[in-house]
Amino acid sequence: MxxxxxxxxxxxxxxxxxxxxxxxxxxxxxxxxxxxxxxxxxxxxxxxxxxxxxxxxxxxxxxxxxxxxxxxxxxxxxxxxxxxxxxxxxxxxxxxxxxxxxxxxxxxxxxxxxxxxxxxxxxxxxxxxxxxxxxxxxxxxxxxxxxxxxxxxxxxxxxxxxxxxxxxxxxxxxxxxxxxxxxxxxxxxxxxxxxxxxxxxxxxxxxxxxxxxxxxxxAVELITDGRRVTGVRIEKDGKVHDVTARGGVVIATGGFEWNADMVTGFLRGPMQHPASIPTNTGDGQAMAMKAGARMGNMREAWWMPVCLLPGVKQYGEQKVVLILRERALPGGIIVNRKGRRFVNEATNYNALGGAFHQFDPVRFEYGNLPCWLVFDASMIERYGFLDVPAGGTMPAWVPSGATPEELAARVGIDPAGLRASLERWNAAVAAGSDPEFGRGDSAYDGFNGDLSQYPGKGATLGPIGTAPYYALEIVSSTLGTxxxxxxxxxxxxxxxxxxxxxxxxxxxxxxxxxxxxxxxxxxxxxxxxxxxxxxxxxxxxxxxxxxxxx
Ligand SMILES: Cc1cc2nc3c(=O)[nH]c(=O)nc-3n(C[C@H](O)[C@H](O)[C@H](O)COP(=O)(O)OP(=O)(O)OC[C@H]3O[C@@H](n4cnc5c(N)ncnc54)[C@H](O)[C@@H]3O)c2cc1C
Incomplete structure (x- = not known):
């Protein structure tokens, strides 16, 4: 080498x-x-x-x-x-x-x-x-x-x-x-x-x-001569090689999202499962810290709501699917375990991460995790869901129920809370706007929804009322720190x-x-x-x- x-x-x-x-x-x-x-x-x-x-x-x-x-x-x-x-x-x-x-x-x-x-x-x-x-x-x-x-x-x-x-x-x-x-x-x-x-x-x-x-x-360690970085130690085939860099070393080793200690030590709130490749374990950040670098923006990540596909691997790890379209389509809302909505579901994924990080100081817990995307049969009929085509059949691993209450009891959501949220949502849809969270107000909201109705609010506002009802757990993830x-x-x-x-x-x-x-x-x-x-x-x-x- x-x-x-x-x-x-x-x-x-x-x-x-x-x-x-x-x-x-x-x-x-x-x-x-x-x-x-x-x-x-x-x-x-x-x-x-x-x-x-x-x-x-x-x-x-x-x-x-x-x-x-x-x-x-x-x-x-x-x-x-x-x-x-x-x-x-x-x-x-x-x-x-x-x-x-x-x-x-x-x-x-x-x-x-x-x-x-x-x-x-x-x-x-x-x-x-x-x-x-x-x-x-x-x-x-x-x-x-x-x-x-x-x-x-x-x-x-x-x-x-x-x-x-x-x-x-x-x-x-x-x-x-x-x-x-x-x-x-x-x-x-x-x-x-x-x-x-x-x-x-x-x-x-x-x-x-x-x-x-x-x-x-x-790369495992930077080499310095006391005044400047002169190279880097590279581990290859079980040996460590001292590699010289006369002009400099560029650290482009990605984020630290796969390093559990750094995730809990630095990120501003829960990140349950990364969506990136598993070799991004913060080696570059660790080497830079050791060389005396000032660190910045360590609390931040490119936040992303995802779901975990049971039994499917990607890069040797649990495969995650980014939830972009599904949460913007008419006919779905995201609720916490109280059955309450807590965010404009169609807003951009990175900003939505902030809603996962809301802390309940009395209960001393993150009140919006876990959370679920709740939707109904008419959404699948019209748009499909994940890999399921429009009019297709949902896979058995996504929990369902004949009524909102049955669904709520199955996954651990407060049934009365979910019922009340659905009633409020359906009233908002009928009135043509979402006074609670302003879903549909931004030109971005409907963009991932029903494009045939974009830029109207109907691209993202739609009623939920056709059994069976479904609840997909949404997980706080990141594309990278x-x-x-x-x-x-x-x-x-x-x-x-x-x-x-x-x-x-x-x-x-x-x-x-x-x-x-x-x-x-x-x-x-x-x-x-x-x-x-x-x-x-x-x-x-x-x-x-x-x-x-x-
Ligand atoms: C499904 C998905 C879709 C996305 N789509 C978009 C998109 O369309 N647009 C967008 O802007 N962003 C997107 N992102 C985010 C984007 O991919 C990343 O933010 C971006 O690729 C980061 O680039 P990077 O070069 O910094 O890091 P990376 O592309 O992650 O590269 C870092 C590399 O460093 C290597 N490395 C780590 N440690 C060491 C070490 N010690 N020594 C040597 N090598 C090391 C890693 O193995 C890796 O190959 C997406 C992410 C995902 C997961």
Whole structure:
């Protein structure tokens, strides 16, 4: 294994891959190390959508946006958790990072018609413009590497490839179908869209440049000379290798959501089961702490409500399914064990995490966990549910009851409370608005609901009254944590005095998230991961001579 580099990048998600490419193209000899046996991190599993404010594609499409609007939007949602210089570095970095990917790598983006997640806030975009996704990429030229990219959320169960993009799905404005001839072409060409396609394209760019990720290579400790980080210890094949990084080490090791001690030690509230890949155990955050980094945003994660699929595994762990559409469709509400609603069910998933964290100081418990999505037979008849098509039969593992009371008794909800909530909900639906939680008031709410009624409130408001009734337990999860070493706008890690730790950089979910608690819109995690991956890679490469001569 080669052990002497200019820049060493840890992790092969979007942040790490982009950092490695940017460092290489700025003249550095790059080492790219990955703990897992496959590449791509949570990025390969993901939808691949990136939230990139004030981007060229929106301008070309005539959609209004500006630097000032993007910054006003982030500031309006900051709650004191966003450092303005990091918001500026992100927004100002979009154009260069996008231009780099589209001109120097095979990644090509297109716009998605997805509204921002808080579109009515100052600077918000109710008609979209900031969410973009990569086009498809053929894995045919990747050789053996084709089988060494992690599986995606929408991977074909047999081939592992992800054939449909978000743009082709109903939420992206498409039909949700690919005709058979085109499907055949995609199968033969090993075409991949979404996060897996993005990783394949970035991997192809690395291979073209003559460097490949080293897999099953876990970074365990930073090496310092007392003044600066000079390398990193990598565990590979049962041995520990000292790897030199003349310009710097970029930590792009993702979040710490799979590290139980860090989860209880840092996160602001319950996170019952992560949705990401299990190698994200906070190694990067731990190494940075040991090197004296100041840590930031450690309480925050990209929160997500999910359900657990009994008996199904993903990456060797319990498979979770993101609950996006089901909680926005007309005909379902979420209740706690008192049978009470506690949130606008259709609001964006990240903000909804706050409702799971409400603490009852008298009972001394989190009052909204456990909770259930309660819905009825007419919802399945009209829309289907999870993998069940419209008009299909619900699987037996989802508890049901002939009456709300029977259902409530079966799962442990207060029957009278549930009955009262359903009556209030049905009255609200009949009146055409939800006075309790304002569901349907935002342009975002109905977007995941019944699109045939969007943007009307009927896209998300609908009665519940047709037996049988169902209750699916909703679990507080995360796509990844977003706390880590505090950096400057180029990803350079700062120490407790706010001074750079020379030779150390961070990007993606491993860094102190530049957007604080905010998930700006679809792609809110990958947008900053790409921008700071690019910035940190370039800056680390630029340090090579400075470091060597220091
Ligand atoms: C189902 C799903 C769908 C999603 N869809 C979207 C979406 O459409 N848009 C969006 O913005 N976000 C989405 N997300 C979230 C998004 O995928 C992540 O936030 C993002 O991929 C994080 O990128 P990253 O590069 O920071 O980390 P990752 O992609 O997780 O990569 C980190 C890598 O570091 C490796 N690593 C860890 N420790 C070490 C070590 N010690 N040494 C070496 N390597 C190490 C890991 O194995 C991993 O490969 C989704 C998430 C999920 C679960």
């Amino acid at each position: 080669q052990t002497d580099f200019d820049v060493v990048v840890l992790g092969t998600g979007a942040a790490g891959m982009v950092a490695a490419l940017a460092a290489h193209d700025a003249g550095a000899r790059v080492g790219l190390f990955e703990k897992a046996s496959v590449v791509g991190g949570t990025t390969a599993l993901s939808g691949g959508v990136a939230w990139m404010p004030d981007n060229r594609l929106a301008r070309d499409a005539g959609l209004p946006d500006s630097r000032a609007d993007a910054l006003a939007y982030l500031a309006a949602l900051s709650n004191g958790l966003i450092r303005p210089e990091m918001a500026e570095a992100f927004v100002d970095g979009v154009a260069e990072a996008l231009n780099y990917l589209e001109t120097k790598t095979p990644v090509r983006f297109h716009l998605l018609p997805i509204p921002d997640y808080h579109p009515e806030h100052p600077g918000g975009c109710p008609k979209g413009g900031r969410s973009i996704e990569p086009g498809t990429f053929s894995f045919a030229g990747l050789g053996d590497w084709s089988d060494r990219v992690g599986i995606g959320q929408f991977s074909d169960p047999v081939t592992g490839h992800v054939y449909m993009t978000t743009r082709e799905s109903p939420r992206g404005g498409g039909a949700g179908r690919i005709d058979e001839a085109e499907m055949q072409r995609r199968r033969e060409a090993k075409v991949n869209g979404r996060g897996r396609g993005m990783i394949g394209a970035l991997l192809a760019a690395c291979l073209e440049r003559g460097f490949a990720p080293v897999t099953e290579a876990r 977003k706390g880590g070493p505090v950096t400057d706008g180029h990803g350079a890690v700062l120490d407790n005095d706010g001074l750079p730790i020379h030779g150390l950089f961070a990007a993606g979910n491993a860094m102190a998230g530049p957007t604080g608690m905010v998930y700006g819109g679809a792609g809110g995690t990958l947008g900053p991961a790409i921008v700071f991956g690019y910035r940190s890679g370039r800056r680390a490469a630029a340090q090579v001579d400075a470091m060597v001569n220091a």
